[in-house]
Amino acid sequence: MIMHTYGREGAPVILMLQPMGISAEMLYKILGSKFKGDYHILIPDMGGHGDEIGEFISADIEAEHALLYLKAAGISEIALLYGASIGAAVALRMLDVPELKVNNIFLDSAPVARFGYAVRKAFGPAVRMQRAVYMKNDVKMKRQVEARWGKELGDHISRNFEAFSKKTLTNMVNSCAQGNMPSIPQEQQRHTFMEWGGNDVFARISPKVVSYLYPDVNICVRPGYQYCEFMVKYTDRYVAFLDKIASGKFEYREKRGESAQLKSSPCPAG
Template sequence: MYIHEFGNPEHPKVILLAPMMISGENLYQLMKPYLKGDYCIIAPDQGGHGKAGRYISADDEYRQLKDYLVEKEYFDIKLVYGASLGVAVGWRLFNDQCFIIEHAWFDGVALKKNAWLLENITRLLFRQKKRALKKSGAAASQSLIRMYGNDLAELMTKNFDRITNQEIDAMTANKEKELLEV
């Protein structure tokens, strides 16, 4: 994990936890125009994304974020926002009694304890998309361009290309089960 921090550390803390294919810094840049007020934004690049190293597990990502927050003495948090992959880390933070969290917003994750079929389909889908990306050599898929525009689609594709099959397996394995066992 590589942690970006933007703004004055004396201001209320907002933690942005990005989905797969978007780094924390990418998410910050996307949300920056909508962040009204003075905040200290903490936007980690999770493993396999941006400036971070390898993705091992949601537990490992959370441990790194918690170590950072404790070292900085950031215990009062105004908002934790987690999207998709980021929810696994955000959920752990939300449930950790070391922190006082005023608001949490978790977007786009299944909270099903035994979702082996969904887990396997997701893993196969991501691996298939990775093979197709390599084969095509395209800067971005047309479906991503239609949904997000050319610039963001190319950024997402570049991030996705960096993620290994082992990291895809780690990101999709037992994510739902891990959430409920915290």
């Protein structure tokens, strides 16, 4: 893991953990650079991404590397822990460390639920097959990626997806499929926000698991949206909401179990 830093050192810290296929530099460009508040933003290149040429081994190891960096930097409190997709898996693994104070959490496409054995066994080969099909139909598939993510981000994701080693791709898929269910205290649940696109594979089970295990977590499922799609289509609104959360200005109810019925929507307006 190679950590990239932005903003004023000494300001409230935002740690951003990227979706699969997006480098730290690109995540800062599309999200981090749009924060209005005064923050010290940390974004790592995890294994297989950006400047990190090493393999992605597991969410546990990436979480350990991030925690070691924070400790070495003397950072014991984070204003916002943001994670999307594989980044959300890593973020969830970081929550098992009580020494780190995390004031607010936002997870997009969080792979919380553990897939069944048969699905876990099939998930990795299915993703690798998808990449093989992609590379055989390079032009056609790239157009589809660009249509979904835009040309710049689509090209970026395509290059990274092609460059992933079999080991890195398999390990990232396994880190998502095996489930990530840390202990989250009630007060921290009330400052935790999770959202999924309704057509995201993780939206089939994870929101139900979250509602059961973490009744005070703020949940949003966006009907008709794909994995991380809202983030790309409505970036300004998305970041404005993250900014609101990080600054502590988000309003939520006091009563346990009413996390889905907040004073204001737990998701960016769209």
